[in-house]
Amino acid sequence: MQAMENGGDLPRRIGVYTVERELGAGGMGTVYLARSRGGRAVAVKVARPELAADPHFRARFRAEVEAARRVGGFHTAPVVDADPDAQAPWLATAYIPGPTLAELIERQGTMNKEQLRSLGAALAEALQAVHACGLVHRDLKPGNIIMADDGPRVLDFGIARAVESTRLTATGAAFGTPGYLAPEQAQGDEVGAAADVFALGAVLVAAAGGSAFGTGTPMGLMYRSVHEPADLSALPGELRSLVASCLSKDPAGRPTPETLLGSLGPDPNPSPDPKTLALATADRPHVAPPVPVEPPADHGRVDEPLRRAPAELSRTPRVMILLIAAAAVASALVGGFLALTRHGDDNKGGGPSVTASDSRRATSQASTPPSTPASSRVAAAPKDRVTVVVTAKSGRSWISAKDHNGQILFDGVLDNGETKNFTDKSQITLVLGDASLLQLVVNGKEVPNDFQPGQVERLTYDRSGEMY
Missing domain, CATH: 1.10.510.10 (Transferase(Phosphotransferase) domain 1)
Known part of the structure; x- marks a missing residue:
């Protein structure tokens, strides 16, 4: 060129x-x-x-x-x-x-x-x-x-x-x-x-x-x-x-x-033109023009989920919410975690229904308390596995994480300060809705965040910690 x-x-x-x-x-x-x-x-x-x-x-x-x-x-x-x-x-x-x-x-x-x-x-x-x-x-x-x-x-x-x-x-x-x-x-x-x-x-x-x-x-x-x-x-x-x-x-x-x-071919029952209909019924005053009936709207507009409280995100018909809350006696409070899972199989051409697939859905691993530094959480990870820690460092971001078999580990929204830890014997694949808001630590090493605001990323890490 x-x-x-x-x-x-x-x-x-x-x-x-x-x-x-x-x-x-x-x-x-x-x-x-x-x-x-x-x-x-x-x-x-x-x-x-x-x-x-x-x-x-x-x-x-x-x-x-x-x-x-x-x-x-x-x-x-x-x-x-x-x-x-x-x-x-x-x-x-x-x-x-x-x-x-x-x-x-x-x-x-x-x-x-x-x-x-x-x-x-x-x-x-x-x-x-x-x-x-x-x-x-x-x-x-x-x-x-x-x-x-x-x-x-x-x-x-x-x-x-x-x-x-x-x-x-x-x-x-x-x-x-x-x-x-x-x-x-x-x-x-x-x-x-x-x-x-x-x-x-x-x-x-x-x-x-x-x-x-x-x-x-x-x-x-x-x-x-x-x-x-x-x-x-x-x-x-x-x-x-x-x-x-x-x-x-x-x-x-x-x-x-x-x-x-x-x-979607030619409409087999097109709506008659009003002028044509009027002419056709002019000499038959006893025949009333048909009145089309519109079915009710299926849905209202879906609002931006990022502007809703986490509980409101749970109201979708295809999402299963697991909310576990435990209160410590003195000084620690471990928040609930949100596990939003998808339905169906890995698109091999005929995934099961949402009901049939519920028993095969994986839930996310529990979040580590935010007071623990991200790097220390994976320092002791086995060398024959890949461990990825994802933390929402500012704002909220949707992420989806899968293991080497394509099994969903987590599919949902991380709130500011929330952390998820994923481990697999071979690889972890992430889809990040806004990568700029997240901190990634792979096998104990922080990944430099050079993503632009709003940037969508799909990343796969293997046991060496390398992205491919």
Whole structure:
């Protein structure tokens, strides 16, 4: 990639493509409008420096690009070129003129029922093509959907998986976009095609003018997507049941793209136009026009959980709360601890129901009294195990911790000063809703906290104390 002679930040050329202007930036990097030597317009996405420096990203990026080349269909932007080995890896797709769905909603307002059906069907068809090639999009959102003249086009399919393989410094970039992440994705579990269907449901809520999991910090959005029901109040009543199934916490409970296509095609019972109805009944005064009945809203908007007391967080239907309080006689008070666990299996395609999985859920280990220094709590940890101590040093942060088998050790919110201790014979994996608020001590050694405020991280530590 060559820089412009005037010293500007805009590159002159990327590969054989001449850059014209910047189109935008995202979790992977910067996107430019460029031209091929024959004059064809392409969108070239260039990886960010921290990604380019990670060999795991390059290997995964190369594999994802090869798979993405096979994606066809009417509703995607085809990959035309890529160079995973460049100093800054890049990917070129056919340029599709038009605003993103996010831009369109901002300019023109929300979509009506017919427009939502059309959008949902187009996105389901795009996911069909992506999944048929063995890919999972992992970051379907309004900003990745171009509203072209001939219908919606999906961008960046499969690339989020390459991004997910590395430790990033951008909020939410390691997983996709909070608010559209499926619960299994937010918790760092294996992700399948059902995660894209979850995102499609959240996209339809956004297109209707709502927000499936409210607004606020990435931590709050991710927490609600795992533990709380979606807010479907913005949707027309006829679509709520279908979108609710897309947003099921259990991947096995979500419809396939094929099923969605069958349900989101032309409305078999469209509402009659008032003028047409008036003309049709003008000579039949005894016939009253039908009165549509809207079903009651499924849910009210979910408030930001970070602004509620810890007890209020426990009111979700899928969360089990264990509160143990013990009062010391003289000088010590050991507070209760909150163990919020998730339902289902590790997204192998058919997790059990929340009731069936209750007996397999792990609870968090008891907190060490805050008066004990974090480093001393793990000083005597066996050398054949990995021990991680997480302390909320300021504010509150949602964390999810798993052992080497993927078993949940803790899934909940740490209050200011609260500590959790996790030990495993092989590895500990953490998902941190806001890593900047936490202190990490791994095998007795404190991990430098260089995270930015609001930064979402997924970290895995082995017995050597190294992150990988």
